[in-house]
Amino acid sequence: MxxxxxxxxxxxxxxxxxxxxxxxxxxGEEIVSKRLQGPSGEDVIVGLDKSMSPVRIIFNVKSEMHAQDTTNPAYKYDVKLLDPVGTIVGSEARTQSEKKSDQGPSFERNNQNHIITTVNVDIDGDYRLQWKISPKKAKITGIGYSVRKNVExxxxxxxxxxxxxxxxxxxxxxxxxx
Missing domain, CATH: 1.10.287 (Helix Hairpins)
Structure with missing residues (x-):
């Protein structure tokens, strides 16, 4: 029992x-979904306004790696959201680690969605997303982001x-x- x-x-x-x-x-509702190119850069998120608050930014990373240890540092990322006047309103920087799924080395393919920030839109206008991603043991096969409005x-x-x-x-x- x-x-x-x-x-x-x-x-x-x-x-x-x-x-x-x-x-x-x-x-909420997805308003932007975009693929990004390169290990670092900046993208403009056009036309955010107060009626969309709160807004959530999700950073997507697709990667492949040969996992050999119990914990493997896959990649490191740093993402910032800036308002129209250039103030950082949300950010996240961390190292993503992957664990082996079984005994011995294994080839892993992962698709991770990282919630970067949830913010209220205080200033209407074009916000900017800055990113930098550095592979550790993983090969980055794709990155992107999505923006959701009126999230809970x-x-x-x-x-x-x-x-x-x-x-x-x-x-x-x-x-x-x-």
Whole structure:
């Protein structure tokens, strides 16, 4: 009985977490989707206005790599969103790592969507996206970005529910054996 309850709690936790993250990333309406060229550059996002707030910027990276270690630094990226007067209104810089899916070296193809920022449009006009991506162990096969308008925030009650189910699953697992 305890094993069945533990499995249900863990599956519920993962399901609610995944559904909440998917809803967060895909909320609103996509207004721009564009492929980018080169390891660095700048692109103009034309015509953002206050009625589109909040706006979410998603950076997409397609890569291939030969994963040999348990954790492999794939690439490093730095993306900035600037408003029409040149002020940075959102940014993210980090190194993406990939884990092997099984024993021994393996060839991995990945398509990662990185949520860079969610901002309110305070100044109507053309915003600029600046990017720089540096491969580590991966070969970058494509980069791009998308802009979504009128997005929703994170559903905190559902995230708390997912966390609560996860913790409760561990409690039942530990104390159910006694």
């Amino acid at each position: 305890y094993k069945f309850l533990v499995i249900i709690l863990f599956v519920l936790s993962v399901g609610v977490f995944g559904w909440t993250m998917h809803s967060y990333a895909t909320s 925030g994170m559903n905190i009650p559902f995230m708390l529910l997912a966390g609560g189910c996860f913790v409760l699953g561990w409690i039942v697992l530990i104390f159910g054996r006694r």
